[in-house]
Amino acid sequence: MRGIRQHVNPLGLHYSIPRAQPLTRPQHLPADAPVEVELGCADAQFSFQLARHAPDTWVCGLEIREPWVARNLRRVARENIQNLSFGYVNLNVDLDRVFAPRSVDRFHLLFPDPWFKDKHKKRRVVEPSLCRTIIEQLRPGGELHIASDIFEITLEAMAEIEGSEEFSRHFENLAGPWSFWRGNPFAVASRREDTTLRRGQRVWRVRYRVDHGDS
Numbered sequence: 001m002r003g004i005r006q007h008v009n010p011l012g013l014h015y016s017i018p019r020a021q022p023l024t025r026p027q028h029l030p031a032d033a034p035v036e037v038e039l040g041c042a043d044a045q046f047s048f049q050l051a052r053h054a055p056d057t058w059v060c061g062l063e064i065r066e067p068w069v070a071r072n073l074r075r076v077a078r079e080n081i082q083n084l085s086f087g088y089v090n091l092n093v094d095l096d097r098v099f100a101p102r103s104v105d106r107f108h109l110l111f112p113d114p115w116f117k118d119k120h121k122k123r124r125v126v127e128p129s130l131c132r133t134i135i136e137q138l139r140p141g142g143e144l145h146i147a148s149d150i151f152e153i154t155l156e157a158m159a160e161i162e163g164s165e166e167f168s169r170h171f172e173n174l175a176g177p178w179s180f181w182r183g184n185p186f187a188v189a190s191r192r193e194d195t196t197l198r199r200g201q202r203v204w205r206v207r208y209r210v211d212h213g214d215s
């Protein structure tokens with residue numbers, strides 16, 4: 001998209017200071033309305049479609065590239081969509097500031113960037129602090145949905161979750177241990193998913209149900 005940088009460095013100083021803001025639930029939605037969040041939404045095709053498909057759900061798109069946040073907010077206003085919000089986040093720094101504990105029904109992490117490489121570091125998209133925040137912010141029985149066109153990314157996310165004593169207790173793979181979910185169970189798709197399928201490539205998808213272990 002013209003005018004928006006392809007990538008930013010989430011490890012850069014500018015993005016390492018926590019500054020994400022809590023999102024405010026639209027007033028017309030009840031406190032127990034379902035909440036679905038797209039993490040790293042870019043143009044948010046998935047979130048726009050989901051908000052239209054499920055008008056009683058509060059849909060939120062979060063993104064590190066602020067020009068996308070601004071552009072999506074302008075589109076929400078233009079199209080007068082009442083149940084869709086957008087905000088800035090650096091997933092590896094300040095997602096914990098955006099939602100209250102146990103308030104989110106589903107996180108969608110769709111086609112996350114592979115990892116940012118600089119001279120010294122590689123960083124996984126799904127890493128322990130993000131897993132902890134997701135567990136904390138999901139409601140009991142809530143879901144983490146991850147999809148990617150890159151097998152290794154999905155496998156690394158699975159390894160982070162299912163290969164870890166800490167996280168495997170809290171996440172149940174809905175397709176069975178170490179298994180991919182076949183097909184898209186949602187009525188909507190992100191832009192990157194459309195592109196992947198158009199190219200005849202496979203989408204690698206996993207779905208996890210959270211268990212806080214206290215019921």
Ligand SMILES: C[S@@+](CC[C@H](N)C(=O)[O-])C[C@H]1O[C@@H](n2cnc3c(N)ncnc32)[C@H](O)[C@@H]1O
Pocket residue numbers: 007008010039040041042043044062063064065089090091092110111112113190191192193
């Ligand atoms: C490949 S795009 C996918 C966009 C969309 N979800 C889709 O499926 O079409 C990945 C997005 O994640 C965002 N992103 C990468 N690292 C991030 C981070 N640490 N925090 C928040 N967003 C991030 C990127 O800026 C980019 O917009």
